[in-house]
Amino acid sequence: MLKKIIRMQFLLVLFQVVLLLGVSGCSKEKALSPTSQMQADLVKPSQTSSETSNTTGSPSYQKPIEVPxxxxxxxxxxxxxxxxxxxxxxxxxxxxxxxxxxxxxxxxxxxxxxxxxxxxxxxxxxxxxxxxxxxxxxxxxxxxxxxxxxxxxxxxxxxxxxxxxxxxxxxxxxxxxxxxxxxxxxxxxxxxxxxxxxxxxxxxxxxxxxxxxxxxxxxxxxxxxxxxxxxxxxxxxxxxxxxxxxxxxxxxxxxxxxxxxxxxxxxxxxxxxxxxxxxxxxxx
Known part of the structure; x- marks a missing residue:
């Protein structure tokens, strides 16, 4: 009987440990998500800046046409x-x-x-x-x-x-x-x-x-x-x-x-x- 009680307590402790590890894993996953989003956000402005530069560039100055x-x-x-x-x-x-x-x-x-x-x-x-x-x-x-x-x-x-x-x-x-x-x-x-x-x-x-x-x-x-x-x-x-x-x-x-x-x-x-x-x- 005593052995049975000890086994049940061991299983209960093991279950709690597994549960805690699962929660910790979920928390870690959620913690990484904002970081990934921040990295994505950092990439987007860089790409946009590059695209804008290639499209517009520095316009060459042209003197208005006026002819005598x-x-x-x-x-x-x-x-x-x-x-x-x-x-x-x-x-x-x-x-x-x-x-x-x-x-x-x-x-x-x-x-x-x-x-x-x-x-x-x-x-x-x-x-x-x-x-x-x-x-x-x-x-x-x-x-x-x-x-x-x-x-x-x-x-x-x-x-x-x-x-x-x-x-x-x-x-x-x-x-x-x-x-x-x-x-x-x-x-x-x-x-x-x-x-x-x-x-x-x-x-x-x-x-x-x-x-x-x-x-x-x-x-x-x-x-x-x-x-x-x-x-x-x-x-x-x-x-x-x-x-x-x-x-x-x-x-x-x-x-x-x-x-x-x-x-x-x-x-x-x-x-x-x-x-x-x-x-x-x-x-x-």
């Missing part, structure tokens, strides 16, 4: 005519551009940079002429070529082959040397004073005639006299031009819509200091 678009008419010595710039003054301006590190870009390059994410050189400048005077070919062309520049001419289509204006062969030679020939209407009218039908004819027929003569697209336009309104701008857009230039002062930037682009007027009496100022301040 110079515009001239005639390069010829004629006292009292502000439309005609003396050749020596024009050449002095081109020397200035060269010495300051400017590179001429085409209207096509400008369009791509402003609206399509294209690239431009560090110091871009666009050189334009209005109307299509013959001296653009006989005088301005050799000067520009001498200093490594090209230009774009907004041509009045009815003036081609006329006295004092460029001929078809001259226009084609300019194109062969990297110049652009673009639209400036048929007859150089004040477009805001015309009815819609006449405006469309001026724009459409000029574009078609130039494209036929040149054998290539004409994509850009300048308003004669800088004269335009909302309806005229819409007509230019509807005709298929990609950009249109006014005579309003300032540089171009992507915030301007394609049919209201500003230019930098270069006139006879401005002097080199004024020329320099207009190339340093977009809001001159």
């Amino acid at each position: 678009v110079l515009y001239y008419h005639s390069v010829l010595l004629e006292e009292g005519n502000k439309v005609r710039m003396p050749p020596d003054q024009f050449e002095a301006q081109m020397i200035y551009l060269r010495d300051k590190g400017y590179e001429s870009v085409s209207l096509g390059q400008l369009y791509q940079a402003l609206y399509k994410g294209g690239d431009l050189p560090a110091k871009p400048v666009v050189i334009t002429f209005d109307d299509g005077y013959e001296d653009n070919y006989t005088i301005a062309f050799p000067i520009l070529k001498k200093y490594g520049f090209t230009a774009s001419v907004f041509v009045v289509s009815s003036y081609i082959n006329g006295e004092g204006f460029m001929s078809e062969p001259q226009l084609k030679e300019l194109i062969a040397n990297g110049w652009e020939i673009e639209g400036h209407t048929v007859s150089h009218p004040y477009l805001t004073q015309m009815d819609k039908h006449t405006v469309i004819n001026e724009l459409k027929h000029s574009k078609e005639q130039l494209e036929k003569v040149l054998g290539q697209p004409v994509n850009f336009f300048a308003y004669p006299y800088g004269d335009y309104n909302v309806d005229v701008a819409q007509a230019v857009k509807d005709t298929g031009y990609l950009m249109a230039f006014t005579t309003e002062r300032g540089w171009v930037n992507p915030n301007l819509d394609e049919w209201h682009l500003q230019r930098v007027y270069c006139f006879t009496d401005m002097g080199l200091n004024e020329f320099s100022r207009r190339l340093q301040d977009p809001n001159y």
